[in-house]
Amino acid sequence: MKIEVLTVEIDLQETIIKEMKIMVKKVLDGEATSVKLWYVRPNDVIKAVEELGGQNLDDFDTNGWQWDYSMTFAYLDKKYGLSGDGYHQNFCIFELE
Numbered sequence: 001m002k003i004e005v006l007t008v009e010i011d012l013q014e015t016i017i018k019e020m021k022i023m024v025k026k027v028l029d030g031e032a033t034s035v036k037l038w039y040v041r042p043n044d045v046i047k048a049v050e051e052l053g054g055q056n057l058d059d060f061d062t063n064g065w066q067w068d069y070s071m072t073f074a075y076l077d078k079k080y081g082l083s084g085d086g087y088h089q090n091f092c093i094f095e096l097e
Contacts, residue, residue, distance in 0.1 A: 016037075016039055016040060017040070017044050017048070019037075020037055020040050020044065020045065020048060021048045021051075021052070023035040023037060024045070024048055024049060024052065024093055025052060027080070027093050027094065027095065028052060028054070028075050028076075028080070033094065033095060034092060034093060034094035034095070035092065035093055035094075036090065036091070036092040037090065037091060038088070038089060038090045039089045039090075040084075040089055040090070040091050041086075041089060042069055042084060042086055042091065045082060045084070045091050045093070046071075046082075049073055049075075049082065049093075052075070053075060053076075054073040054074065054075045054080070055073055055074045055075070056071065056073050057071075057072040057073055057074055057079070058071055058072050059071070067085065067086040067087050068083070068084070068085050068086075069083065069084055069085075069086055070082065070083040070084075071083075072096065078095060078096075079095070079096040080093060080094065080095055080096060081093070081094050081095075081096050
């Protein structure tokens with residue numbers, strides 16, 4: 001008996017980044033007040049925000065061993081917060097009042 005193994009290669013991280021950019025844009029455009037996503041690396045979120053025209057207002061801040069992070073950025077005269085957990089790879093983006 002011959003067994004054939006079929007493999008499918010999916011670039012899952014690329015798909016996650018693409019969807020993350022769509023969701024970030026919805027917050028920046030006012031279509032959503034916040035969004036929380038999982039399995040997104042902090043550097044990918046920062047890069048997406050900058051590509052969409054966001055301007056970093058402060059340093060990337062972490063709390064050490066837990067690797068929670070936060071930062072603030074501006075987009076079209078509004079301020080937004082970005083926070084997440086690098087260990088579990090989640091993040092939340094929201095408008096600051």
